[in-house]
Amino acid sequence: MDDRIMQIAARLRALREDSGHSVESLARATGMTAEACRQIESGQIDIGFSFLYKAAEFLHVDLTELLTGEPARLEGYAIVRKGEGLPIDRRRGFSYRNLAFRFKDRKIEPFLVTAPYETGAEATNIELNTHAGQEMDLVLSGSLKIQIGQHVEVLNEGDTVIYDSGLPHGMVAVDNMPCQFLAVVVRPS
Helix, strand or coil: CHHHHHHHHHHHHHHHCCCCCCCCHHHHHHHHCCCCCCCCCCCCCCCCCHHHHHHHHHHCHHHHHHHCCCCECCCCCCCCCCCCCEEEECCCCEEEECCCCEECCEEEEEEEEEECCCCCCHHHHCEEEECEEEEEEEEEEEEEEECCCEEHHHHHECEEEECCCCEEEEEEECCCEEEEEEEECCCCC
């Protein structure tokens, strides 16, 4: 398994143990089985983004700290230049770049996401996830097939959707090309 995944897994386990939570309580909070959480904490299986987001919320730590071991420190404002951002490559080739990882006490998590095009993906069931809060996705290039609950839509460049991210949702790139979009996750108040 990748060294970065092993480091995140070790931090996750240490944070959970330090906070006095059991594997079973982490499993309930993230919607995983206790066995899957044990495998994640030991680095045996890859760690999905939704799991990381839910685990950080449950453990009351900033997502940046869970991913890097360092807390966000900037206050007032933070700039992330083009091509930068904290990379999070955690879902079937999807590439996430956290655009606010340096900003302390943020209420949103903005990500530049690249969804790879996979032949036939638009004809198969979309993998669905949930997390607390709301989400807004703005397509920057390509086309994105998104499912929210039972509703399925295709978004093209310039299209935006906002939704309750507690509803099962997922997306795939369509039209024979990758899709890049800005995803802004708003935490519940």
